[in-house]
Amino acid sequence: MLLSVEELERSFGGVRALDGAAVQVARGEVHGLIGPNGAGKTTLLNVVSGLFPPTRGRILLGGDRIDGLPPHRIASLGITRTYQNIRLFPGLTALENVMVGAHLVRPGDTLRRMFFLPSARADEARARDAALQLLSRVGLRERAHDRVSGLSYGDQRRVEIARALASSPRLVLLDEPTAGMNAAEVQAVAAVIRQVATQGQSVLLVEHNVQLVMQVCDRITVLNFGKVIAHGEPAYVAGHPEVIAAYLGTAA
Amino acid sequence: MSDLASFFLTYQSLFSFIGLNSLLALSVYCTLCCGQLSLANAGFMAIGAYAGALLTQNAHAPYALALLAGALVPALVAVPLGLPVLRLRGVYLAIATVGFGEVVRLGFVNWSYTNGALGLVAIPQKTQPWMIWLALAVVMFALARLRGSRAGYALEAIREDEPAARSMGIPSTRYKLSMFVAGAAIAGLSGALEAHLTYMVAPNGYGFSRAVDMLVYAVVGGDAVFYGPVAGAAFLTVLPEALRGAARTLGLSPGPLRMFVNGAILLGVILFLPNGIVSLPRTLRALRLRKASRAALG
Secondary structure (H helix, E strand, C coil), rough: CCEEEEEEEEEECCEEEEEEEEECCCCCCEEECCCCCCCCCHHHHHHHCCCCCCCEEEEEEECCCCCCCCCCHHHCCCCEEECCCCCCCCCCCHHHHHHCCCCCCCCCCHHHHHCCHHHHHHHHHHHHHHHHHHHHHHCCCHHCCCHHHHCCHHHHHHHHHHHCCCCCCEEEEEEEECCCCCCHHHHHHHHHHHHHHHHHHHHHHHHCHHHHHHHHHCCCEEEEEEEEEEEEEEHHHHCCCHHHHHHCCCCC | HHHHHHHHHCCHHHHHHHHHHHHHHHHHHHHHHHCCCCCCCCHHHHHHHHHHHHHHCCCCCCHHHHHHHHHHHHHHHHHHHHHHHHHCCHHHHHHHHHHHHHHHHHHCCHHHHHHHHHEECCCCCCCCHHHHHHHHHHHHHHHHHHHCHHHHHHHHHHHHHHHHHHHCCCCCCHHHHHHHHHHHHHHHHHHHHHHHHHHCHHHHHHCCCHHHHHHHHHHHCCCCCCCHHHHHHHHHHHHHHHHHHHHHCCCCCHHHHHHHHHHHHHHHHHHHHHCCCHHHHHHHHHHHHHHHHHHHHH
């Protein structure tokens, strides 16, 4: 297993947002994380990416403990993410945002730039090309030089996906990547997600669009009130009585 | 030729102060460019000025060594100071750094070795104008080349959204500390240069108002690009000289007029040019475009 989340607990005051949740993501797998509002999906992503530490439990990446590490360390170990409430750098262009995302894979060049070394220029050109290629992959090549604050909601989400992929992470956490998108844009994102998986990278996908989840995910974990109520392949999860009950409510 | 030469001779000290104030504005820019509002640089300037002056005056050290110490000593102080205070955000960081500046000032006031509040006098005059301009050129060059580098992108990301930057793998504390230390070194260097230009240092020259002056240069000029603070420092250093003539013709005393105009300019820039006076051409162009498009639409 690439990512193994075990008995994860996280409380906020008296609220237990995660109550023994467990998720396993294999290499090259697209793993869906679904559940009703307030089930703890985003909290799980926040804890895995190091935004805040777990109250209890373990998180392993490739067999090594990563729980409690600061976010930049976790990113350098190979986990990047997008945010439910888009957190791009609004004053920068789409291209610049993606280049920031490449921080971990771009060689340090500050001193070399001071002396105009050709290698620094080559590194910069390579980083720029890679970022442009990523923008093409999400279909935003012609928007590369636009400030992201002027882009549409759906375009901003796609820039965020490109930014998260820029460091070639082992695992990408996508938090509602298609919220606010039209059907065509959703299909474009679905294609990008599948393509990421075929390259051997893994995706942990939080999404409300159940159709998309069924379409792109290899396996799905369903959370409710911070606990796992079902996990398995899409067809199995979709027919699980507890999942149906959680989504539709039980008959009184 | 003689006209130009006499112009430079007449205003030589003014040009030196433009350079020094530009360096100070850039020292503030170092922290502003990664979103940190620090007011510690007057304190660092004091440390640099005293370190340099004590070396030349008491130890008769070569001037280059004194300048080096003027930059290095405050940089060394900035490391242990920065580690805890850079955890603070926004106004809390500003307050903590104001506190540091006051501690430094009061420390020198009470230090008998440096003559307390009177400070050091008769410091050898070793600063040549070209030294100031060379230092400014080097700092501006370094900041210009920082733009577009990996570190430059990281700093912009930290300024825009620090938690998001961290989740891209950017160790934000290290970057913020580096720029805090760089700002301290630049402020200290200009302190040492100034001490050997004006022959004297006294603790009260490095108080709160000095810290605010530097910040105002950077904000009025524009803190989005490295040349903004230089433009702001040059503008606000020349302004009182220009006003002196205006005040004379109006029959006013120049002091109050200067404060009034400074305040009005700061207010105007904050309200109408949030990116400083260097953004004036772009703002005017946008205005003209809007006017033209409105005319076209009838």
